Amino acid sequence: MSLTIQQIITDAKRLASRLKERDILADTLLNETHAINKKIDAMKQFQEEVEHLNEIANQKPHSQLIANIQKENRHLREIQQENRELRAALEDYQTTLEHIMTKYRQHTSEQIYKSKINFKAFQDKKYSEIIQTQAEKIQEMAAVMDKAALLDESREASEQEIVSMLKTENQGLREMLEISHKYGNLKTADKTVQTEGTS
Structure with missing residues (x-):
C-alpha cells in the first residue's frame, strides 16, 4: 500500500508542477496582452495627432489616408475584442485547474485516511481487497487526470x-501604420511642390 500512496504523491507533485507551468504560461500571455494594449494606445495617440x-492645417486629409485609418480602427477594435x-x-x-486540484486533494486525503483506518481495523484477509479497491480508485483518478491533461492540451x-x-x-x-506614415510624407511633399509652383 505504501507504493500506492507514493504513486499518489508522485502524481500530485507532477500535477502541481504542471499547474505551475500553466501559471507561468498565463503570466506570459497576460504580459503579451499588456504589451499589445500599449501598442494599441500608441496607435490611438498617433491617430489623434494626425487628426x-x-x-491645424485647415484641410481635409487624403481619402486613402482616411480609409487606412478607418481600417486601422476596425483592426484595433478586433484586437481589443480578442x-x-x-x-x-x-x-x-x-x-478549471484550481477546481480539479481541489477535488484531487480532497479525494486523495480521504483515500489515505480511509486506508489508515482500514489497515488498523481489518485482518490480513481484508488487505488484498482493500489494496484492490484502492488500486481501482487510483486508476479512476488517473483516468480523470488523463482527461484533465487532454483538456489542458x-x-x-x-x-x-x-x-x-x-x-x-x-x-x-504595423504595415498599415507604415502606410499611414508614407501617405503623411507624400502629403508634405505635395505641399512643398505647391509652394514652389506658387513662387
Missing part, C-alpha cells in the same frame, strides 16, 4: 492559436 494636425476573449479564456482555464492549442492570430494582426497593423 489634430489636419485640423484580448478580452483571451483574458476570459485564461481566467476560465485557471478556475486542447486549451493550450486554442490559446496558442489566439496568440498567433494576435501576432498576425499586430503585424498587419
Whole structure:
C-alpha cells in the first residue's frame, strides 16, 4: 500500500508542477496582452495627432489616408475584442485547474485516511481487497487526470492559436501604420511642390 500512496504523491507533485507551468504560461500571455494594449494606445495617440494636425492645417486629409485609418480602427477594435476573449479564456482555464486540484486533494486525503483506518481495523484477509479497491480508485483518478491533461492540451492549442492570430494582426497593423506614415510624407511633399509652383 505504501507504493500506492507514493504513486499518489508522485502524481500530485507532477500535477502541481504542471499547474505551475500553466501559471507561468498565463503570466506570459497576460504580459503579451499588456504589451499589445500599449501598442494599441500608441496607435490611438498617433491617430489623434494626425487628426489634430489636419485640423491645424485647415484641410481635409487624403481619402486613402482616411480609409487606412478607418481600417486601422476596425483592426484595433478586433484586437481589443480578442484580448478580452483571451483574458476570459485564461481566467476560465485557471478556475478549471484550481477546481480539479481541489477535488484531487480532497479525494486523495480521504483515500489515505480511509486506508489508515482500514489497515488498523481489518485482518490480513481484508488487505488484498482493500489494496484492490484502492488500486481501482487510483486508476479512476488517473483516468480523470488523463482527461484533465487532454483538456489542458486542447486549451493550450486554442490559446496558442489566439496568440498567433494576435501576432498576425499586430503585424498587419504595423504595415498599415507604415502606410499611414508614407501617405503623411507624400502629403508634405505635395505641399512643398505647391509652394514652389506658387513662387
